[in-house]
Amino acid sequence: MRRLGVVLSALGMFYVLGELILHLQNKSLCYTQGCKVIMGLASNEFFILLIGLLLFFSLSLLFLTNPRKNVFPVIDAILVSSLAVEGYLMGIQSFALSQFCEFCLGVFLLIFLIAIIYIFSYRRFTTILGFISFIAVFLGTYLVSPPSLGSGLEHMAYTHYSKGKPSTTWYLFTKKDCLHCAEILSYCLHQYPDDLDLYVCSAEKCSLLLKTLGINTVPVLLIEGKARKEIIVGEKCIMERIRKKKPAFPELVPFGSAGDACTINQSCQ
Numbered sequence: 001m002r003r004l005g006v007v008l009s010a011l012g013m014f015y016v017l018g019e020l021i022l023h024l025q026n027k028s029l030c031y032t033q034g035c036k037v038i039m040g041l042a043s044n045e046f047f048i049l050l051i052g053l054l055l056f057f058s059l060s061l062l063f064l065t066n067p068r069k070n071v072f073p074v075i076d077a078i079l080v081s082s083l084a085v086e087g088y089l090m091g092i093q094s095f096a097l098s099q100f101c102e103f104c105l106g107v108f109l110l111i112f113l114i115a116i117i118y119i120f121s122y123r124r125f126t127t128i129l130g131f132i133s134f135i136a137v138f139l140g141t142y143l144v145s146p147p148s149l150g151s152g153l154e155h156m157a158y159t160h161y162s163k164g165k166p167s168t169t170w171y172l173f174t175k176k177d178c179l180h181c182a183e184i185l186s187y188c189l190h191q192y193p194d195d196l197d198l199y200v201c202s203a204e205k206c207s208l209l210l211k212t213l214g215i216n217t218v219p220v221l222l223i224e225g226k227a228r229k230e231i232i233v234g235e236k237c238i239m240e241r242i243r244k245k246k247p248a249f250p251e252l253v254p255f256g257s258a259g260d261a262c263t264i265n266q267s268c269q
Contacts, residue, residue: 024046161196174201221242
């Protein structure tokens with residue numbers, strides 16, 4: 001059973017090495033959408049793969065030396081920290097992205113099996129702390145993660161209003177104490193004359209998306225058509241757009257400076 005730990009560590013080393021080599025050629029072992037999303041979010045994919053390679057190489061080397069008590073703490077530290085990191089990666093994929101990277105799942109499975117074999121082969125129950133860390137971090141990402149980025153905005157909306165068969169879909173980002181948001185929503189629901197497909201989303205829950213776009217004020221209207229998307233910020237510009245006028249920008253002021261918008265994470269004055 002101890003030999004199996006060596007085999008799995010070596011397998012992990014070649015598995016990550018293969019991905020690292022392909023990465024240098026702008027290729028990958030994994031071509032699923034989940035892999036593309038995960039790797040696109042990574043700040044430095046090469047560095048992450050290099051760490052994974054060193055991890056499996058170190059485990060292979062330590063297992064091959066027929067570990068004695070003086071190297072057990074090193075193996076314990078590697079496995080406990082690896083399982084904690086995997087808890088974060090699995091949590092992000094499960095709760096924030098709702099998509100899984102098959103390559104990442106393969107790495108997790110190898111680390112999981114190596115840890116199990118190590119515990120029962122060498123009676124090193126200290127590594128159980130790694131599984132506790134995995135569960136704690138995994139659940140922690142559930143408690144603090146933003147709404148799923150892998151889901152559509154439809155799933156993040158708290159209200160959906162539909163009338164007729166419109167050619168576009170509207171997403172209105174609002175906050176509770178924003179009077180400008182209330183004016184826009186009231187007009188859309190009670191006065192807008194044409195067909196409408198409107199999703200109303202909480203700006204606080206979608207703040208990560210809005211901040212990524214450089215937007216920190218509401219109301220925000222996203223109009224999604226077949227060939228184009230429009231983003232309009234501020235009550236005046238939104239009203240001019242939905243009243244069939246051309247989007248008006250009478251004053252070139254940065255987001256948040258106009259008197260018809262509220263900052264997302266502050267009280268609306």
